[in-house]
Amino acid sequence: MITILGAGLGGLILARILHIHGVDVRVFESDTSASARHQGGMLDMHVESGQVALRSAGLYDEFRALVLEEGDAIRVLDKTGRVELTQAGNDLRPEIDRGALRDMLIASLPGIIQWRHRATEVSASEDGGYVIAFANDRLVKADVLIGADGAWSRVRPLLADVEPVYAGLSFVEARLTEASSRFPAQADAIGKGMMFALSDRKGILAHREPGDMLCSYAAFEAPIEWSRGEWSKGEGILEDVLARFSDWDTSLVDLIAKSEAPLIARPLFALPVGHRWERRAGLTLIGDAAHLMSPFAGEGANLAMVDGAELAQAIIAHGDDIEAALASYEAAMFPRSEDAAAQSAAGLDMCFNDQAPRPLLDFFLSMSSGAEA
Numbered sequence: 001m002i003t004i005l006g007a008g009l010g011g012l013i014l015a016r017i018l019h020i021h022g023v024d025v026r027v028f029e030s031d032t033s034a035s036a037r038h039q040g041g042m043l044d045m046h047v048e049s050g051q052v053a054l055r056s057a058g059l060y061d062e063f064r065a066l067v068l069e070e071g072d073a074i075r076v077l078d079k080t081g082r083v084e085l086t087q088a089g090n091d092l093r094p095e096i097d098r099g100a101l102r103d104m105l106i107a108s109l110p111g112i113i114q115w116r117h118r119a120t121e122v123s124a125s126e127d128g129g130y131v132i133a134f135a136n137d138r139l140v141k142a143d144v145l146i147g148a149d150g151a152w153s154r155v156r157p158l159l160a161d162v163e164p165v166y167a168g169l170s171f172v173e174a175r176l177t178e179a180s181s182r183f184p185a186q187a188d189a190i191g192k193g194m195m196f197a198l199s200d201r202k203g204i205l206a207h208r209e210p211g212d213m214l215c216s217y218a219a220f221e222a223p224i225e226w227s228r229g230e231w232s233k234g235e236g237i238l239e240d241v242l243a244r245f246s247d248w249d250t251s252l253v254d255l256i257a258k259s260e261a262p263l264i265a266r267p268l269f270a271l272p273v274g275h276r277w278e279r280r281a282g283l284t285l286i287g288d289a290a291h292l293m294s295p296f297a298g299e300g301a302n303l304a305m306v307d308g309a310e311l312a313q314a315i316i317a318h319g320d321d322i323e324a325a326l327a328s329y330e331a332a333m334f335p336r337s338e339d340a341a342a343q344s345a346a347g348l349d350m351c352f353n354d355q356a357p358r359p360l361l362d363f364f365l366s367m368s369s370g371a372e373a
Helices: 009-020 050-056 060-064 098-107 184-190 224-228 237-244 250-257 300-318 322-351 358-367
Strands: 002-005 025-028 042-044 074-077 083-087 095-097 119-124 130-134 139-142 144-147 165-176 194-199 202-209 213-221 264-270 283-285
Touching: 002 009, 009 025, 009 050, 009 098, 009 300, 042 098, 042 202, 042 300, 050 060, 050 300, 060 098, 074 184, 074 358, 083 358, 095 098, 165 224, 165 250, 184 194, 184 202, 184 213, 184 250, 202 250, 213 237, 213 250, 224 264, 237 250, 264 322, 283 322, 300 322, 322 358
Parallel strands: 002 025, 002 144, 074 194, 144 283
Antiparallel strands: 042 095, 074 083, 119 130, 130 139, 165 213, 165 264, 194 202, 202 213
């Protein structure tokens, strides 16, 4: 029996592939149900990672049916609202709503996920294996445990003495609905896909979602105390954000100012680039639990999914030799995640510096001849 802690994208892909190959698997998830909370915005599925994982899970066609048409288009603006670059999508990294992708995976795993199981502690058992203590007072023994439980993993401390470090940047999330008719200036600023407005070491980032919705983020440097104070409850957060962007164009600022949902403070954290751990019997990590990074290379969800797919394939290939399977998975995962984490850190620096948006423009222009600047 393979026990997976966490029903995020990586854990679900792992469970799905094991399940269709006849391997006994169970997933414990802290959420009360699949619809307990909003799962986040759009994800671009990379052909070499996320899409490979979906093909391995036998769900590629279902994924394609959920893709947002032309959602991979890109626009880069400065704080005045001037369009510096427009790039049409090429469908190599199609965009999908994270919640819709997760729902698709959950539907493929009937009876596998056990909801309402928030882990409070994971410890080594005296007679081998691991014991998971849950907030509902349940104790579960696991001989093989995969930590897919995100940034603040309860499993990670058994493998590595490392915690996520604040990146010095906080996001504030906002949402607008029926954008084309009710917020035409904002819809026009974003275009059909993703928009980056960058200046002064700050940014307003936004993307379209299915159903004519816009999801936006104000991003700026702030001490960690900023996101841990009253802001996290939404008190005074709008006034603070508007003051930080007081000289930005109204079409951009109103993406935040007119939000129809409560503003949410989201500080960015990352694990050290290249961190690793020593092999421990019956235990490993995938996704953010293994290699949390900033979103500025678009790699986090894709890496989690390819982690899940490759770990599943290693378990299937090695049969009863679970240690060989885990060792094989980690040998490939460590360098892959180190490279992606380095790209993510570089991407963050590229977007939030004194020259922005120029470095990002140069990057996109170097990657494609189809951009208009």
